[in-house]
Amino acid sequence: MDEDGGGDGAADSGDAPTNDGQRFDRLPATADERTVPERPTREEVLAWWDERFGIEPAVFAEHTFWERGSGKIWAFRGELTTPVEIEALGMTCLRTRQEHWKPTMSAIQRFGEHATRNVVHLAREQAATFLAGEDQDLDWDGDWGYLVVTHDLAGGSEPLGVGLYVYGELRSQVPKGRRRDLR
Amino acid sequence: MDVLARYEPLVDDFEAFRAACERPLPSVVRVNTLRTTVERARRAMTADGIDVESVGWHPHLLKLDDQPGANWPYVHGWIHGQEEVSALPARVLDPAPGERVWDACAAPGSKTTQLAALMDDRGLVVATDDNLGRLSALRSNTERLGVTNVAVTNEDARVHSLQPFDEEPYDRALVDVPCSCEGTVRKNPDTLAEWTIEHVRGIAGAQKGILRRGVQATRPGGTVVYSTCTFAPEENEGVLDHVLAEESCRLVEVDLPLESSPGVTEWEGEEYDPSVVRARRIYPHQNDTGGFFCAKLEVTG
Numbered sequence: 001m002d003e004d005g006g007g008d009g010a011a012d013s014g015d016a017p018t019n020d021g022q023r024f025d026r027l028p029a030t031a032d033e034r035t036v037p038e039r040p041t042r043e044e045v046l047a048w049w050d051e052r053f054g055i056e057p058a059v060f061a062e063h064t065f066w067e068r069g070s071g072k073i074w075a076f077r078g079e080l081t082t083p084v085e086i087e088a089l090g091m092t093c094l095r096t097r098q099e100h101w102k103p104t105m106s107a108i109q110r111f112g113e114h115a116t117r118n119v120v121h122l123a124r125e126q127a128a129t130f131l132a133g134e135d136q137d138l139d140w141d142g143d144w145g146y147l148v149v150t151h152d153l154a155g156g157s158e159p160l161g162v163g164l165y166v167y168g169e170l171r172s173q174v175p176k177g178r179r180r181d182l183r
Numbered sequence: 184m185d186v187l188a189r190y191e192p193l194v195d196d197f198e199a200f201r202a203a204c205e206r207p208l209p210s211v212v213r214v215n216t217l218r219t220t221v222e223r224a225r226r227a228m229t230a231d232g233i234d235v236e237s238v239g240w241h242p243h244l245l246k247l248d249d250q251p252g253a254n255w256p257y258v259h260g261w262i263h264g265q266e267e268v269s270a271l272p273a274r275v276l277d278p279a280p281g282e283r284v285w286d287a288c289a290a291p292g293s294k295t296t297q298l299a300a301l302m303d304d305r306g307l308v309v310a311t312d313d314n315l316g317r318l319s320a321l322r323s324n325t326e327r328l329g330v331t332n333v334a335v336t337n338e339d340a341r342v343h344s345l346q347p348f349d350e351e352p353y354d355r356a357l358v359d360v361p362c363s364c365e366g367t368v369r370k371n372p373d374t375l376a377e378w379t380i381e382h383v384r385g386i387a388g389a390q391k392g393i394l395r396r397g398v399q400a401t402r403p404g405g406t407v408v409y410s411t412c413t414f415a416p417e418e419n420e421g422v423l424d425h426v427l428a429e430e431s432c433r434l435v436e437v438d439l440p441l442e443s444s445p446g447v448t449e450w451e452g453e454e455y456d457p458s459v460v461r462a463r464r465i466y467p468h469q470n471d472t473g474g475f476f477c478a479k480l481e482v483t484g
Contacts, residue, residue: 087335088322088333154230
């Protein structure tokens with residue numbers, strides 16, 4: 001569950017172009033333009049944010065999406081000629097390698113205010129437990145899977161991070177480097 | 184050796200200068216305006232039991248009576264620990280939303296993220312550093328502060344390549360170089376113990392190369408800001424003098440919101456280009472801050 005962890009293994013797909021862990025490749029707009037097998041498209045990424053959290057495609061209108069390594073998607077507010085061989089491009093945004101796509105804490109803090117579903121609001125004490133990286137029991141009638149976790153800060157609800165809801169429990173997905181014990 | 188005594192000929196009130204260098208500095212944070220307002224950040228910190236005081240010259244800076252990294256507004260990327268004077272060069276560079284900007288020695292990213300905030304996260308900030316470990320700190324900061332217009336390169340700034348960026352020159356460049364850091368003595372008292380003249384001379388060579396690349400990579404009419412946190416003329420006016428002679432650029436006046444002194448034109452028998460008086464020196468006793476040096480160049484050809 002480490003956001004910046006390793007594992008940049010290239011996809012094994014015969015003679016077809018593959019992922020290169022050392023460079024950023026822009027996501028194809030649609031499946032018709034796809035050359036690397038299994039690379040997600042911009043259309044699929046926008047549809048996922050919309051379906052899972054109700055975050056509309058317009059929220060990402062000024063962002064381009066890029067893949068570095070297999071299934072690590074970055075959001076960059078700008079345009080460059082693909083591919084780009086540099087260390088980082090914008091913000092890590094999404095992991096698409098597993099069956100269930102997983103948003104990053106950074107992307108949720110940046111874009112989560114636009115979420116209208118699969119959002120769970122925690123009281124201060126619960127938010128502190130979540131930020132410390134600990135799991136907790138939670139009453140939640142909605143979908144299982146990744147949720148936007150919010151809490152109140154300075155008079156408003158603010159997106160804090162990503163929780164995984166399964167078996168009546170909210171599992172904190174706060175990366176190790178961002179955990180704090182504020183209890 | 185008594186490093187500070189070296190600067191007695193340059194400083195008006197040397198005793199006040201020395202006394203200020205011995206006082207610790209308060210914690211200062213910059214409010215990340217990409218994420219929140221100064222008012223909400225203050226409110227969140229007060230609710231966390233942190234006493235907050237405004238900094239007169241910069242509306243986004245707040246002094247704290249606590250460490251800046253263990254509170255809710257930090258977790259949300261609303262604030263970033265940044266020493267007061269280190270917020271100066273990005274303000275002097277003054278980038279606008281939509282521009283292309285190079286941060287030549289970017290890690291750990293305080294100034295990179297400040298540039299992105301000044302640009303409202305629009306346009307392009309290329310953040311370069313030759314140290315991969317320090318780049319990892321920069322990456323953590325850009326992620327936490329919610330910046331999405333930054334591209335990061337790991338290379339020696341002296342040979343920075345524009346190839347990944349469509350070969351287009353920059354509108355502005357911030358050249359805030361590694362230096363002998365005497366100006367940070369109030370935070371790191373060990374700085375003076377590690378000081379050697381050989382290091383000053385050696386690092387001045389690298390600084391010249393980085394500033395030259397900054398001028399070369401910026402379009403004619405564009406702006407380059409050169410800054411350090413040292414008092415050593417070898418690393419400040421001496422570097423400017425070299426680059427003024429080698430590259431197409433000129434020094435322009437800097438209007439600072441803090442008390443400062445002009446650049447020096449003579450040092451230990453060396454004479455520098457007379458226009459280096461347009462650079463600004465900030466001594467710790469002048470504004471009760473760290474020490475700093477800042478110069479603004481216009482690219483002419």
